[in-house]
Amino acid sequence: MTNNQQNIIRKLQWIIYPIVVIMVVEFFIKFFNYAPFEASDNGNTAFEYIETGIMVLVLVTVSIGVLGLIQQFFTKELPRSIHAKDASAAKQLIKIDTPQQVGAQLLLFAVAIGFSVLLNIILFKPDFIFEPAQIKAFKLIEKVVFGFFYIIAHFLIIVFGQRLFKGMPPIFIATEKGFCYEPTGISTGWILWEDIAEVAESTVLSGSGINNGPVLMPVIGIKLKNPETYNNASYAPLLKYVVEFGQKFHNYQTEGVGDILLRPSDFGDQYNQVVALFKSKVKS
Numbered sequence: 001m002t003n004n005q006q007n008i009i010r011k012l013q014w015i016i017y018p019i020v021v022i023m024v025v026e027f028f029i030k031f032f033n034y035a036p037f038e039a040s041d042n043g044n045t046a047f048e049y050i051e052t053g054i055m056v057l058v059l060v061t062v063s064i065g066v067l068g069l070i071q072q073f074f075t076k077e078l079p080r081s082i083h084a085k086d087a088s089a090a091k092q093l094i095k096i097d098t099p100q101q102v103g104a105q106l107l108l109f110a111v112a113i114g115f116s117v118l119l120n121i122i123l124f125k126p127d128f129i130f131e132p133a134q135i136k137a138f139k140l141i142e143k144v145v146f147g148f149f150y151i152i153a154h155f156l157i158i159v160f161g162q163r164l165f166k167g168m169p170p171i172f173i174a175t176e177k178g179f180c181y182e183p184t185g186i187s188t189g190w191i192l193w194e195d196i197a198e199v200a201e202s203t204v205l206s207g208s209g210i211n212n213g214p215v216l217m218p219v220i221g222i223k224l225k226n227p228e229t230y231n232n233a234s235y236a237p238l239l240k241y242v243v244e245f246g247q248k249f250h251n252y253q254t255e256g257v258g259d260i261l262l263r264p265s266d267f268g269d270q271y272n273q274v275v276a277l278f279k280s281k282v283k284s
Helices: 003-032 045-074 084-089 102-124 132-137 140-166 227-234 237-254 268-281
Strands: 092-096 172-175 178-181 196-206 215-224 260-262
Touching: 003 045, 003 196, 003 237, 045 140, 045 237, 084 172, 084 178, 092 268, 102 140, 172 268, 196 237, 196 268, 215 237, 215 268, 227 237
Parallel strands: none
Antiparallel strands: 092 172, 172 178, 196 215, 215 260
């Protein structure tokens, strides 16, 4: 773990630990001041404001990312790099297809439909689930959260439906001119070999460690000579800002080699072949 990664973890601790302390203090206050016959409890107003503030912050952060993905999905035919056509038409060197997971995709599609049906029942027939008093008691923040999930549910139907019936594009394609990496339907666009400044095997912090917190995930880090040009060509406006923030975060960890990150797990048995190709095409 690099010094920069350790510094990130230390800063995260200064954010997470106070939140945990606040939640514990609030729990004990409510536990010892519990009054079942009182209609209201005005003693915990400060904690309610703190909880609402945290919820709003998380909601806004997630909303920016999700809305960016939605915008990217519906503007997929963005103007690409002027060299993209030449790169895609050049002699193909490596192609790695997305594994076919029809069962999982069908399950996700069914879950998305079920979730959407439930939300539509709540929206158009709320009395079918809630009492009139409960409906009137809904706060503005709860309505906003509901609207957010309502949009996500219907967006997921479109995404999972397209993946189920149309299939996923290849994860990785490399030609004599450049490469395209598209592991989850979000493409980097075609990157020319000549526009790559440096390639290095590295690690970045990942939140996949459920029990142990952030863990180090191996990656192939790529530094571009002109990342802004590729970002403008490959990403919708809102998603572009999310990508640029991620690039700064990854470059901080990888000492500048984090404009694009490739996950070795996506390449399977062809990982060494991909690494050898990058070394042969990019002269550091």
